[in-house]
Amino acid sequence: MPSAPRHERLIVALHWLVALSIVALLGIGWYMVGVPQRTPARGFYYNLHKSLGILAAVLIVALIARRLTRRSPPLPDSMPGWERKGAHLGHVVLYLFMVLSVIAGYLTSSFSRFGPKFFGIPLPHWGWDDVALREKFAAAHRILALVFAVLIAVHVAAALKHLLVDRDGVFQRMLPRRSAAPSRRP
Ligand code: HEM
Ligand code: HEM
Numbered sequence: 001m002p003s004a005p006r007h008e009r010l011i012v013a014l015h016w017l018v019a020l021s022i023v024a025l026l027g028i029g030w031y032m033v034g035v036p037q038r039t040p041a042r043g044f045y046y047n048l049h050k051s052l053g054i055l056a057a058v059l060i061v062a063l064i065a066r067r068l069t070r071r072s073p074p075l076p077d078s079m080p081g082w083e084r085k086g087a088h089l090g091h092v093v094l095y096l097f098m099v100l101s102v103i104a105g106y107l108t109s110s111f112s113r114f115g116p117k118f119f120g121i122p123l124p125h126w127g128w129d130d131v132a133l134r135e136k137f138a139a140a141h142r143i144l145a146l147v148f149a150v151l152i153a154v155h156v157a158a159a160l161k162h163l164l165v166d167r168d169g170v171f172q173r174m175l176p177r178r179s180a181a182p183s184r185r186p
Helices: 009-032 040-069 081-110 131-166
Strands: none
Touching: 009 040, 009 081, 009 131, 040 081, 081 131
């Protein structure tokens, strides 16, 4: 199997931490809205979701900042130009959904009397208690999450196609390296 140059360790670590937190946020988010209102369980899951969302936001900012200061290694020549452009565009869209989902979530809780919190620590309110506005941001947050989940499914399918069908080493670019040895080039 060809060994394409890999992503650096920091990008790999941040990618998997962000991926894990987003999958958890989607799962907890969809679960918590079905928990009966005014129960301790609902408060618990909402607070967990908000705290994890803030943690994800920090990781997302770190990932984007690192990515903006460092180019990705080139994709293999075996990939046609349109596929390389498509992969790049797809990644930009994923970054956009990360940022928009966090902002919409933060605004949703900012326009509620409970407010955004990080493991019990109250965070700046970007709004006030307003049911109508809260509902608008919650609807935006809900739609973003649904489209995001579809995009993630497409992304995972593309990654698996590289692993199982193309076998071009692109999947391995995002795996942790075993040793500190420099990446081999074809
Ligand atoms: C919530 C889930 C995920 C999100 C939001 C996400 C997001 C991203 C983003 C934005 C990139 C581009 C990195 C760059 O800037 O170069 C990327 C790359 C990659 N992702 Fe994911 N990812 C997720 C889950 C996964 C999963 C589950 C897999 C494996 C099955 C995977 C495999 C890969 C691979 C192989 C690359 C490298 C592609 C390349 O080198 O061009 N991702 N991911
Ligand atoms: C990438 C980050 C995020 C993802 C993927 C995500 C995902 C979700 C999902 C799937 C739901 C359930 C939507 C529904 O079906 O009604 C939800 C609800 C919610 N999220 Fe997030 N979330 C993220 C970040 C955040 C952040 C940072 C906050 C606040 C600090 C937040 C606050 C909320 C609140 C308050 C709700 C409940 C909305 C309602 O009651 O209708 N989320 N989120």
